[in-house]
Amino acid sequence: MSSDLALLAGAALLLPLFPFSILAVAVFERIGNGTLRSLLLLVCLLPGAAVLDRAGFIPPDWMLAWAMLTAVFYAWRAVALQDARLWVVFLAVSSGALLWAGAGHDGLLWKALGLGLPLAMMSVLVELIERRFGAAHAGMDLRLATAAPKLSALFVAALLAVIAMPVSPSFFTMLALVVDQSRLSAPTTLAILGCWILWSWSAARLFAGIAVGPRRERTDDIPAGLARIYGAGFVGLGATGIVLGGMLL
Amino acid sequence: MKQDLGRQLSIRATAYVAGEAVPFFWPMRTFVKRNPLHGLEHLAFEEALAKGADLFRARTFLSRGQYQAYLAGGKVSAESLEHEIAAAIGEAAGEAKNAATLPGIDLGAWVKSLLTGCIDPLSPAVAAKGPDLHAALHGAEIPAAPASREAVEAELLAAFPDDRPLYEAIDALFGTELGERLDGQVIRACLAFFDEGQSVWSMPDRSKGFFTAWRNVAPSGARRVLAEVEAGAPAGTAPGPERVIDHVLSAIGVPSEARPTYLTREMMRLQGWSGFIRWRAQAKRYYWSQEHPGDLVDLLAVRCTLGMALMQGLEGCPVTVPALRDLCAQRPFEMALRRDYHERRVPAPMIRDVQTAVERGKASRLDKVASRYLAERHRAAHRRLAGELQRLGRKTGQLDALMSLGPEDLAALVDLLSRIERREGMIWLRASEATALDTLMGGLTLTPPPPRDKRPFVQAAFCIDVRSERIRRHLEGVGDYQTFGIAGFFGVPASLLELGKGSEKHLCPVLLTPRNLVLEMSAADWSDEAAVTLLDKVMHELKETVISPFVTVEAIGLLFGLDMIGKTLAPQTYHRLRERLDAKKPRTHLILDKLSREQADSIVRAVQRAVIIEAAEHELGLPTEDINDAIVRELREYALKNAEPSPDLAARLKTDEPGLAGFVEQLREVYRINRGVADMQMEHLGRVGFGLEEQVMFVQQALSSIGLSENFSRFVLLVGHGSTSENNAYESSLDCGACGGNDGLSSARILANMANKHTVRRRLAEKGIEIPDDTWFLPAMHNTTTDEIALHDLELLPATHLVYLDRLRVGLASASRLCAQERLPALGFRSDHGCDPRAALRGTQRNAVDWSQVRPEWGLSGNAYFVIGRRDLTRGTSMDGRAFLHSYDYRLDPKRRLLENILTGPLVVGQWINLEHYFSTVDNDRLGAGSKVYQNVTGQFGVMTGNLSDLRTGLPSQTVLNRGQPYHQPLRLTTLIEAPFDHAMRAINGVASVKRLVLNGWIRMVILDPVTGQAHVFDESKWITRPSQIDQTEDLVTR
Known part of the structure; x- marks a missing residue:
C-alpha cells in the first residue's frame, strides 16, 4: 500500500495535476536554455507514464475527474496565452493530465512519447523564433509568414503536430485515449475531446497573432538547408505517428 | 422647430462636406478606374498623399x-x-x-x-x-x-486627437476591438439593405430609406440608444438620422470644429461602402437608388448608433472625448504603455x-x-x-x-x-519619374517621315488605351498601315439599348451623360432560346434558392462535374464545344437616325399592339387568330380613353361587359397601355438617334482630333476594344474605360455608320473634309486578351472592297500573333510559347477561356505616359505597352478646341487610370482590392474579401503585383503634348480642372515644341527647358 502511495505521489509529481502543476510551470519558465527545455519536454511525460504503467494503476473516478479538470483548465487557459513558450508548457501540462486517462490501458509509454515528441519539436521552433526576434509572442508585430516564410511554415507544422492533427503521433495518442475511454466513461471522453478542441482554438489564436498580418519585408529567415532538415524531421514525425497508430489502435 | 430644422441641415451639410474625401465606387458591372484621392486633388500632390495616408490608414509610396x-x-x-x-x-x-x-x-x-x-x-x-x-x-x-x-x-494627445473616432482610441488603449465589431455590424446592415437581387431574403421596408428600414431591425443595444434620442425628440416624431448623429456626437463630446474630420474618419473605415453609398445617392437615374434610397447621412446615423451602443457596454474605459483627455492627463505613463x-x-x-x-x-x-x-x-x-x-x-x-x-x-x-x-x-518617386521621362524622350523623333506616293492600304483608329500601342506597332510593321489613337468612344457619347436587354448602357466616360439613345435591332426571330442557354439559366436560378441546391447536387451534380472537368482540363476545346451549343446573337442593325414624330408614334402603336395581343392571349385565353387588327385597334383606343368600345366588343372577345372592363383596366394598370406611359414612351423615343448635323459634327470632330482630314484609305478601321475572361469579377475593368467600362465595338459601329452615310459626307465636304467614295469605315473589335482583331458589319461592305478583305485579314492576323508573342512571356508562360507567334496566340486564347486564370492579361498595368501628338513622334520606338497615344495635329487646331477636348476628357480618364494603378500597387491591402482568390461577389455590385469585409475598391493584386512584388511601376502620368509651347500652354490654362492637376503636381506635364525642338517640363511650379534628347534632323516642315 505504502509503495503504491509512493508510486502515486511520484506520478502526481511527474504528471502533475493542479495545483502541483503550478510548480512545474514555474520551473519550466525559468529554464533559459532552449535545448534543455526541448529535451525536458520530450522526456518529461515518460517517467510519470512509466510509473503508472509499472504500477498497473487504474485511477479512481475522483482522481480521473481531477486529472481531466486539470487538463481542461490548462487547455482553456492556453486559449488566452500569447507567449508561445508558455503555451507549449501549458499544453505539456494538459497532455500530462490527459495521460491519466490512459492509466490501466496498454501502451501508456507510447502514448506519452506520442504527446511528447511534437511538444519537443514545437519548443525547438519557438527557440528559433526567439533567437531571431527576441520573443515568440503574439503581442509583438512579428508577421512571421512574410518576415520569415520558411520559419513560419515550420512553426505552423509544429503547431499542427502539437494539437494532434493527423498524422502526428499525438493524433493517434488522442484517438487511442478517446477509444479507451469511450467504452468506460462518457464525461472523460468528453473532457478529452474538449481539450482537443481547446488546443486547436488556442493554436489558431497563437498562429494568428504570430504569423498573420500585413506583408512586411523579409528579415532573418532560416537557411534553406536547415529548413529541409526540419522538414525531414516533420516527415519522420509523421512516419512515427503512423507506426504509433498501428501500435496503439 | 426652426432651430431643430437648422440643426438638421447643419448636420447634413457637415456630412456632405465630410464625404467629399470619400472616392466614389461605381458598381463593378461597369468597372470605373478612379483616383482614390480624387477628393484631395485640391491639395498639392505631396500634401494630399500625407493626408490620404492618414485618412485611409494606408501607405502611399512603395517600401x-x-x-x-x-x-x-x-x-x-x-x-x-x-x-x-x-x-x-x-x-x-x-x-x-x-x-x-x-x-x-x-x-x-x-x-x-x-x-x-x-x-x-x-x-x-x-x-x-x-x-x-x-x-x-x-x-x-x-x-x-x-x-x-x-x-x-x-x-x-497627438496620437488621439479630438477628430479621431473615440472607439479607435479605446481599442488602442484597452485592446477592445470595438472598431472591428462596429465595422462588422455596419457591413451586415449595408449588405442587407443595398443588395441588388443577389439575396433571396432582404431587409424589409427598404423603400423607406436606409436608416428607417434599419431602425426597424436594429439590435437591442442600438435600440436603447435610439430610445434615448427619441426621448429628446418632439413628441410623436421618430428621430431622423440627423438628430441621431447630433445626439451621439454631443454625448461623446466631439467638439464642433472636429466634427467634419471625425465623420470623414468614420466613413473612411469602410471607404468602399461609403464610396458606393455616396455614388448611389447622387446617381438619380440609378434604378436601385430610386427603389431603395440611402445616403451618407443614413450610413453615419447607423454607424454612430451602433458605435455608441458598443461603447455603452464597456466598463473601465473612457466613453467621452473629455474623459479620454483627462485619462491621458492623469495617467500618461500607463496610457502610453x-x-x-x-x-x-x-x-x-x-x-x-x-x-x-x-x-x-x-x-x-x-x-x-x-x-x-x-x-x-x-x-x-x-x-x-x-x-x-x-x-x-x-x-x-x-x-x-x-x-x-x-x-x-x-x-x-x-x-x-x-x-x-x-x-x-x-x-524615390521623382527620381523614378525623371528616369521614365529620359526613357520617353530618348525614343521620340521629330523628323518627319518621307512623303507618301500613295495612300496607305488601311488607316486604323484605335483607342488610346496602352494596350493598343503594341498592336499598332505590329500592324504598322506588317504592312502599309497607318494608325491613329482616339478615345475609345470615338467622341460620340451615346446610350445603347442592346438587343434583348431591358436597360441602357452608357458608352462614354462616366464624366459625361449621353443625351442620345441608339437601339440595336435584328431582323431574325430570336424568340427561341437554345436549349443549353435555357438550361444554363435554370441552373443559375436553382442555385439562388435555399433548399434546392441540396437536392440539385444529388440529382444532377454529375452534369456540373462534367462541366467542371471540361473547363478545367481542356478549357479551349470545351469552350469551342459550348459555343456550338449556345444560342448565337443574330446580326443586328443600329438605329442611329432621329425618328420623326410619325415614326415614333408608329413604333409606340406597334409595341402596344403586340402587348395587347399577348395580354388577350394570356388573360382571356384567346388564340392569336381570334384577335384581329380591328379588335386590337378598338381595345387600344379604349385603353387610351380615346373612344368608347363598340357594343359587340365584349362578345367578340368572348367575355361579358364586366369582364371587358376588367380586362381594359388590366391593360391600363398592368400592361401600361395608358396615355401617361404612351407620352413617356414618345419622350424616350425622342432620345433615339442623332440628327444629321449632330452626326456631321461627331464625324468631323473625330477625324479632326486625330489629324485625319485628307488622303483617306480605302479602309478606315474604327477599332474598339474589349476583353474576354472567365470567372472574373473584374472583367469590366479590362474593357474600355472611355466606354464606361463596356467594350468599344458599339461605339465603333455607331461612328462607322455615321461616316459611311452619303448625306454626312456631303456635309463634311462642305466643311473641307472630302472623303472619297471608295473609302469605307469599318468597325472592328480588338480583343485585348487574345490580341485578335475581328471585323464587323461586313454585310454592309461594298462589293468592290471584298477583294481586299483577304489581305486585310492576313495583316491583322499577323499583327495579332506578333503582339501575342511579345506579351505572353510577361504572363509567366513557358518560353516555347513565347518564341512561336502561332503558339503564343493559342496561349492567349487559352488564357481567355480558362476559368482558373486569375490574370487573363496585365490590362493597363505599366501605364506611365500620355502622349498627345502625331504618330510619327513615337513611331520609331517601342513603348512597351506603357503609353496612352492620342493622335493630334496642332496645325488643324488653331483655336485649340480639339486639344482642350482631349485634355478635358481622355487625359482626365488617363489620370484616373494611372492613379488607380498607383495606389493599388503601393498598398494593395488598403487601397487595392487584395487577392482575387479570397473575393466573393456581393449584392451584384461589388466584391468583399471573405464573407464580411469592406467593399474592395481599386485593383486586385493579380493586376498590379507579380509574386508579391510590384509589376506596375507606380508613377504619376507623364503627359507630353506635341505643340508649340504657347499653343499648349493656352490650352492647359483653358481647362481649369487640368490646370489644377498640373499646378498641384498630380500630372507631370511636358510640352514638346516641334518648331523649336525644345522640351519644357513643368516642375516645382515652373517650366524648365530640358536639354534636347530628341532625334531631329530637320525642322518640322509644314504641309
Whole structure:
C-alpha cells in the first residue's frame, strides 16, 4: 500500500495535476536554455507514464475527474496565452493530465512519447523564433509568414503536430485515449475531446497573432538547408505517428 | 422647430462636406478606374498623399526595399536619385533650426547610403537627445532620466486627437476591438439593405430609406440608444438620422470644429461602402437608388448608433472625448504603455512584463512597469540609432568624422536625416519619374517621315488605351498601315439599348451623360432560346434558392462535374464545344437616325399592339387568330380613353361587359397601355438617334482630333476594344474605360455608320473634309486578351472592297500573333510559347477561356505616359505597352478646341487610370482590392474579401503585383503634348480642372515644341527647358 502511495505521489509529481502543476510551470519558465527545455519536454511525460504503467494503476473516478479538470483548465487557459513558450508548457501540462486517462490501458509509454515528441519539436521552433526576434509572442508585430516564410511554415507544422492533427503521433495518442475511454466513461471522453478542441482554438489564436498580418519585408529567415532538415524531421514525425497508430489502435 | 430644422441641415451639410474625401465606387458591372484621392486633388500632390495616408490608414509610396530593387534594375537611375537627394538636402537644411555645416560629414553621401544601403528607416521612434546619443555612440551608459510626464501626455494627445473616432482610441488603449465589431455590424446592415437581387431574403421596408428600414431591425443595444434620442425628440416624431448623429456626437463630446474630420474618419473605415453609398445617392437615374434610397447621412446615423451602443457596454474605459483627455492627463505613463502594448510595439525583452502588468491592471504596477518601459524604450532607441549611424559612417567612410561630432551636431545630423527620410517617398518617386521621362524622350523623333506616293492600304483608329500601342506597332510593321489613337468612344457619347436587354448602357466616360439613345435591332426571330442557354439559366436560378441546391447536387451534380472537368482540363476545346451549343446573337442593325414624330408614334402603336395581343392571349385565353387588327385597334383606343368600345366588343372577345372592363383596366394598370406611359414612351423615343448635323459634327470632330482630314484609305478601321475572361469579377475593368467600362465595338459601329452615310459626307465636304467614295469605315473589335482583331458589319461592305478583305485579314492576323508573342512571356508562360507567334496566340486564347486564370492579361498595368501628338513622334520606338497615344495635329487646331477636348476628357480618364494603378500597387491591402482568390461577389455590385469585409475598391493584386512584388511601376502620368509651347500652354490654362492637376503636381506635364525642338517640363511650379534628347534632323516642315 505504502509503495503504491509512493508510486502515486511520484506520478502526481511527474504528471502533475493542479495545483502541483503550478510548480512545474514555474520551473519550466525559468529554464533559459532552449535545448534543455526541448529535451525536458520530450522526456518529461515518460517517467510519470512509466510509473503508472509499472504500477498497473487504474485511477479512481475522483482522481480521473481531477486529472481531466486539470487538463481542461490548462487547455482553456492556453486559449488566452500569447507567449508561445508558455503555451507549449501549458499544453505539456494538459497532455500530462490527459495521460491519466490512459492509466490501466496498454501502451501508456507510447502514448506519452506520442504527446511528447511534437511538444519537443514545437519548443525547438519557438527557440528559433526567439533567437531571431527576441520573443515568440503574439503581442509583438512579428508577421512571421512574410518576415520569415520558411520559419513560419515550420512553426505552423509544429503547431499542427502539437494539437494532434493527423498524422502526428499525438493524433493517434488522442484517438487511442478517446477509444479507451469511450467504452468506460462518457464525461472523460468528453473532457478529452474538449481539450482537443481547446488546443486547436488556442493554436489558431497563437498562429494568428504570430504569423498573420500585413506583408512586411523579409528579415532573418532560416537557411534553406536547415529548413529541409526540419522538414525531414516533420516527415519522420509523421512516419512515427503512423507506426504509433498501428501500435496503439 | 426652426432651430431643430437648422440643426438638421447643419448636420447634413457637415456630412456632405465630410464625404467629399470619400472616392466614389461605381458598381463593378461597369468597372470605373478612379483616383482614390480624387477628393484631395485640391491639395498639392505631396500634401494630399500625407493626408490620404492618414485618412485611409494606408501607405502611399512603395517600401524602400522595393525602390532599391528599382535602382538595381535600372528603373531609377543613379544620377536622377542623386539629383533628388541634393534637392531634398537643400530643402531640409533650409527648414532645420540648426542647419550649421557638420564638420567632415558629406550629407549627400550619407543620405544616398541610407536610402540605397539600408532597409529599415533610421528615424527613431522617440525624439533623439544629443547627449544620450553621444553617450550611446561612445559606448557609455545612457543616463536614466525619467520620462517627462508632459512630453508623454503631449504624445498621447497627438496620437488621439479630438477628430479621431473615440472607439479607435479605446481599442488602442484597452485592446477592445470595438472598431472591428462596429465595422462588422455596419457591413451586415449595408449588405442587407443595398443588395441588388443577389439575396433571396432582404431587409424589409427598404423603400423607406436606409436608416428607417434599419431602425426597424436594429439590435437591442442600438435600440436603447435610439430610445434615448427619441426621448429628446418632439413628441410623436421618430428621430431622423440627423438628430441621431447630433445626439451621439454631443454625448461623446466631439467638439464642433472636429466634427467634419471625425465623420470623414468614420466613413473612411469602410471607404468602399461609403464610396458606393455616396455614388448611389447622387446617381438619380440609378434604378436601385430610386427603389431603395440611402445616403451618407443614413450610413453615419447607423454607424454612430451602433458605435455608441458598443461603447455603452464597456466598463473601465473612457466613453467621452473629455474623459479620454483627462485619462491621458492623469495617467500618461500607463496610457502610453497600454498604447504601445496594444499596438504591438513593445520590444521583446519587456513584452512579458508589460503583458502581465496590462492584464492584471493594477495601477501601481502599471506605473512602475511603464516608467521602466519608457526609460528602456528611450535607451533602446538611442542604442539602435547609434548603431545605425555607425553603420552608415562605415559605409560612407566617414566614421571618424561621426565619432568626433559633439552632442548638438549629432542631434542636428539626426534631425536632418529624419527630415529627409520623411520625404523619402517623394525622392524615390521623382527620381523614378525623371528616369521614365529620359526613357520617353530618348525614343521620340521629330523628323518627319518621307512623303507618301500613295495612300496607305488601311488607316486604323484605335483607342488610346496602352494596350493598343503594341498592336499598332505590329500592324504598322506588317504592312502599309497607318494608325491613329482616339478615345475609345470615338467622341460620340451615346446610350445603347442592346438587343434583348431591358436597360441602357452608357458608352462614354462616366464624366459625361449621353443625351442620345441608339437601339440595336435584328431582323431574325430570336424568340427561341437554345436549349443549353435555357438550361444554363435554370441552373443559375436553382442555385439562388435555399433548399434546392441540396437536392440539385444529388440529382444532377454529375452534369456540373462534367462541366467542371471540361473547363478545367481542356478549357479551349470545351469552350469551342459550348459555343456550338449556345444560342448565337443574330446580326443586328443600329438605329442611329432621329425618328420623326410619325415614326415614333408608329413604333409606340406597334409595341402596344403586340402587348395587347399577348395580354388577350394570356388573360382571356384567346388564340392569336381570334384577335384581329380591328379588335386590337378598338381595345387600344379604349385603353387610351380615346373612344368608347363598340357594343359587340365584349362578345367578340368572348367575355361579358364586366369582364371587358376588367380586362381594359388590366391593360391600363398592368400592361401600361395608358396615355401617361404612351407620352413617356414618345419622350424616350425622342432620345433615339442623332440628327444629321449632330452626326456631321461627331464625324468631323473625330477625324479632326486625330489629324485625319485628307488622303483617306480605302479602309478606315474604327477599332474598339474589349476583353474576354472567365470567372472574373473584374472583367469590366479590362474593357474600355472611355466606354464606361463596356467594350468599344458599339461605339465603333455607331461612328462607322455615321461616316459611311452619303448625306454626312456631303456635309463634311462642305466643311473641307472630302472623303472619297471608295473609302469605307469599318468597325472592328480588338480583343485585348487574345490580341485578335475581328471585323464587323461586313454585310454592309461594298462589293468592290471584298477583294481586299483577304489581305486585310492576313495583316491583322499577323499583327495579332506578333503582339501575342511579345506579351505572353510577361504572363509567366513557358518560353516555347513565347518564341512561336502561332503558339503564343493559342496561349492567349487559352488564357481567355480558362476559368482558373486569375490574370487573363496585365490590362493597363505599366501605364506611365500620355502622349498627345502625331504618330510619327513615337513611331520609331517601342513603348512597351506603357503609353496612352492620342493622335493630334496642332496645325488643324488653331483655336485649340480639339486639344482642350482631349485634355478635358481622355487625359482626365488617363489620370484616373494611372492613379488607380498607383495606389493599388503601393498598398494593395488598403487601397487595392487584395487577392482575387479570397473575393466573393456581393449584392451584384461589388466584391468583399471573405464573407464580411469592406467593399474592395481599386485593383486586385493579380493586376498590379507579380509574386508579391510590384509589376506596375507606380508613377504619376507623364503627359507630353506635341505643340508649340504657347499653343499648349493656352490650352492647359483653358481647362481649369487640368490646370489644377498640373499646378498641384498630380500630372507631370511636358510640352514638346516641334518648331523649336525644345522640351519644357513643368516642375516645382515652373517650366524648365530640358536639354534636347530628341532625334531631329530637320525642322518640322509644314504641309
